[in-house]
Amino acid sequence: RRVCLIDTDPGTDDAVALWLALASPEIDLRLVTVAGGNVGLGHTLRNARAIVGLSGRDVPVVAGAEGPLLGAFRSETQVHGADGLAGVALPEGPPPAPGIAADAIRALLRAEARVTLIGIGPATNLALALATEPALAAKVEEIVLMTGAWAEGNITPSAEFNAWSDPESLAMLLGSGRPVTLATLELTGQALVTPDRIAALRAAGGRRCLDAAARIMGGVPPSRRFGHRGHPLHDPCAIAWLLAPQLFTTREVHVHVECAGVARGRTVVDRWDRSGQAPNARLLETLDADGFFALLTERLAALP
Ligand code: BDR
Ligand code: CA
Numbered sequence: 001r002r003v004c005l006i007d008t009d010p011g012t013d014d015a016v017a018l019w020l021a022l023a024s025p026e027i028d029l030r031l032v033t034v035a036g037g038n039v040g041l042g043h044t045l046r047n048a049r050a051i052v053g054l055s056g057r058d059v060p061v062v063a064g065a066e067g068p069l070l071g072a073f074r075s076e077t078q079v080h081g082a083d084g085l086a087g088v089a090l091p092e093g094p095p096p097a098p099g100i101a102a103d104a105i106r107a108l109l110r111a112e113a114r115v116t117l118i119g120i121g122p123a124t125n126l127a128l129a130l131a132t133e134p135a136l137a138a139k140v141e142e143i144v145l146m147t148g149a150w151a152e153g154n155i156t157p158s159a160e161f162n163a164w165s166d167p168e169s170l171a172m173l174l175g176s177g178r179p180v181t182l183a184t185l186e187l188t189g190q191a192l193v194t195p196d197r198i199a200a201l202r203a204a205g206g207r208r209c210l211d212a213a214a215r216i217m218g219g220v221p222p223s224r225r226f227g228h229r230g231h232p233l234h235d236p237c238a239i240a241w242l243l244a245p246q247l248f249t250t251r252e253v254h255v256h257v258e259c260a261g262v263a264r265g266r267t268v269v270d271r272w273d274r275s276g277q278a279p280n281a282r283l284l285e286t287l288d289a290d291g292f293f294a295l296l297t298e299r300l301a302a303l304p
Contacts, residue, residue, distance in 0.1 A: 001025065001026060001028045002028060002114075002116045002141065003108075004027050004030065004116045004242070005031040005032070005033065005105060005115060006018060006021060006029065006031075006119075007032075007033045007034075007035065007101070007117070007118070008035075008120050008121050008235070010034075010038070010085065011038040011039075011044065011080055011085075011120075011121065012038075012081075012085060012216045012217070012219070012220050013120075013220075013233050013235040013236060014038070014048075014121065014235050015212075015213065016213050016216065016233060016236050016296070016300075017120055017146075017236040018052065019051065019213055019303060020240070020299055020300065021118070021239045022052070022055040022303065023302050024242075024243050026243050027242060027243070031060055031105070032048055032052060032060070032061045033061075033064050033101035033105060034063055034125075035066075036066045036067055036075070037076070037162070038077075038084050038121070039075050039082070039083065040066070040073075041063065041064075041066045043083055044084060044121075045061070047083070049095070050091060050092060051093070052093055052094070053092070053094050054090055054091065054093070054208055055209055055303055055304065056303075060104070061094070061096050062098075062099055062100065062101050063096050064124065065124035065128065067124075068122060068165055068169065069166060071166075071167075074155075074165070076155070076161055079220060079221075080220070085219075086218075087219055090212060101125040101128075102125055102128035102129040102132060105126065106133050109129070109139040113139070114139060116144065118145075119144070119145040119146070119162075119173070119238075120162075120234075121162055121165075122166040122169065123145070123147065123162070123169035123170045123173055124166045126169070127166070130172065130173070131172060137176050137177060137178055142178065142179045142180075143173055143176065143178055143179065143181070144238050144241060144242060145162070145173070145180065145183070146235045146237060147160060147182060147183075147184070147267070148160050148162075148184045148185070148255065148267030149163075149185040149186060149267060150267070150269035151185075151186060152185075153185070154185060154226065156265065158258070158262065158263040158264075158265065158266040159263070160184065160267070164265030165265070167257045167258065167259045167264060168259055170257050170267075171257040174255055175280070179282065180282070181241060181250075181281065181282045181283075182267075182281050182283050182284065183241065184269070184283065185234075186285070187237055187248075187284045187285065188235075189226070189228065189232045190287040191234070191237050191287055191293075192228055192229060192289070193231050193233050197293050198217055198218050200293065200297055201293075201296070201297050201300065204297050204298075205301070207300075207304060208303075209300060209304060210300040210303065233296075237284070240287075240295060241284060243295065244295055247288040247292055247295070248285070248286065248287055248288075249284075249285050249286040250283060250284055251271060251283045252279035252281075252282055253270055253271055253273075253281055253282075254269075254270045254275055255267050255268065256268040
């Protein structure tokens with residue numbers, strides 16, 4: 001059982017990722033930190049509290065960065081809806097825990113021997129925590145991120161949304177010296193939500209978290225402009241890696257984050273070792289999608 005924290009910006013797929021983690025005994029989830037991202041911090045914080053509250057679990061939810069270290073904030077309401085949860089209203093959750101995200105992350109790292117950092121939004125909160133007390137990096141077991149792309153982006157032709165949202169922070173995490181695992185768009189594009197998969201989820205249902213997850217997943221439009229027949233369930237892929245690594249194939253790679261110009265936020269992934277630079281990340285390359293959705297359904301069915 002790993003001690004973990006999740007840094008998030010819910011976000012439709014963030015909601016499902018949080019429930020998957022909350023349902024899974026392999027993950028000892030101690031802290032949820034929140035940033036602005038898919039929608040503004042006011043919404044992401046409210047959503048994170050509601051998602052944790054619906055699970056009946058008592059995990060502190062702490063507010064963090066409203067926007068990136070540098071550059072402009074931009075939300076992604078076309079995918080996630082104006083409220084961030086595709087219009088699915090959840091009951092108000094418990095109040096936020098006091099303090100700010102970077103402090104809460106550092107406090108958890110100080111208190112524990114080892115903590116796995118799971119980042120499924122812009123990387124600002126995680127980077128701020130490590131930048132303000134670099135010695136705490138030694139306590140980081142692994143950093144697992146949904147971010148980046150080795151080919152095209154989804155927010156610009158070059159960049160994936162989380163990487164584009166705060167590339168300087170992502171570069172800092174990749175340079176932390178701790179093991180980093182990346183679920184990029186090419187991986188998450190294999191985890192497509194289709195009507196059949198939502199129906200299978202509902203068939204296991206009758207419970208409030210699973211029912212809310214099915215409604216949220218059903219509210220996201222298929223991403224046809226990227227040639228997909230469904231929409232990618234990005235963030236739960238990062239959680240699934242910690243639960244069932246046998247569903248994935250991986251490759252050790254060097255990743256450079258471009259921070260300037262038209263390619264800002266691009267993750268330059270050297271899959272074929274053309275640069276000769278030492279790997280700084282483990283790339284998740286392929287996913288057994290049917291196994292992934294079976295795991296998701298089984299786990300969500302165990303929540304209230
Ligand atoms: C990432 O950006 C957000 O829209 C999703 O929640 C995911 O974390 C995908 O690019
Ligand atoms: Ca997210």
